Amino acid sequence: MNRSYIAAITRDSKSGKFEVMFPDLEGCLTFGGTMAQAEERAKEALEGWIEAMIDTRQAIPEASDLETVVKASPRAAVFVRIAAPTTKAKAIPVTISLNERVLKRIDAAAEAVGLTRSTFIAHSALTAAGASITAEKVKAAGRKRSRAA
Numbered sequence: 001m002n003r004s005y006i007a008a009i010t011r012d013s014k015s016g017k018f019e020v021m022f023p024d025l026e027g028c029l030t031f032g033g034t035m036a037q038a039e040e041r042a043k044e045a046l047e048g049w050i051e052a053m054i055d056t057r058q059a060i061p062e063a064s065d066l067e068t069v070v071k072a073s074p075r076a077a078v079f080v081r082i083a084a085p086t087t088k089a090k091a092i093p094v095t096i097s098l099n100e101r102v103l104k105r106i107d108a109a110a111e112a113v114g115l116t117r118s119t120f121i122a123h124s125a126l127t128a129a130g131a132s133i134t135a136e137k138v139k140a141a142g143r144k145r146s147r148a149a
Contacts, residue, residue, distance in 0.1 A: 003062075003084050006069045007042045008077040009035065022082075023069050024061050025049055039080055047085045048126070 009020050012031075018038035022028040022045075030045040032038030053060050064072075066079060073079075098106070110120035 004081045005046060005063045005084060006066055007039075007046075007080045007082050008069065008073050009038050009042070009080060010075055010077045020045065022046065022049070023072055024064050035078070039082075042080065042082050044130075046082050050085060 005022050005024055007020050007022050009018050011018050017031045017033060018035055020030045020032070020038050020042045022042075025046070028045055028049040030038070030041040032041045050060060052058075063084075066081075069079060106120060107117055110117050113120070115123070
């Protein structure tokens with residue numbers, strides 16, 4: 001994939017944070033305390049969003065041109081072009097060792113939210129690392145993988 005998407009960055013008047021949305025990519029949102037941080041997080045959000053779409057075998061929309069995005073944007077915004085990742089993510093099996101009680105707690109928590117163990121652990125690790133992928137997208141990915149197995 002060799003394309004880029006336009007991010008619309010606005011500043012929230014109450015919090016002062018910079019909010020980022022990708023008009024072409026439903027649910028691809030993030031924020032930052034500064035404009036630079038918002039742009040950096042936009043790159044991470046775009047990468048995570050595209051990975052989720054690949055993992056769930058969903059279509060990734062074509063990028064709109066700047067004029068189309070500006071016309072469709074409801075508020076004043078700064079528009080930034082963000083390059084999409086060029087490599088396709090693939091699952092790599094790994095071996096980890098966990099205490100039996102910890103593993104049982106992980107399995108129970110994963111089952112409670114309808115995720116596989118692998119998806120739950122991956123989401124928990126990404127969240128702890130500061131990634132901004134929605135629980136809905138992770139749940140959808142887990143459900144689709146479970147049905148395919």
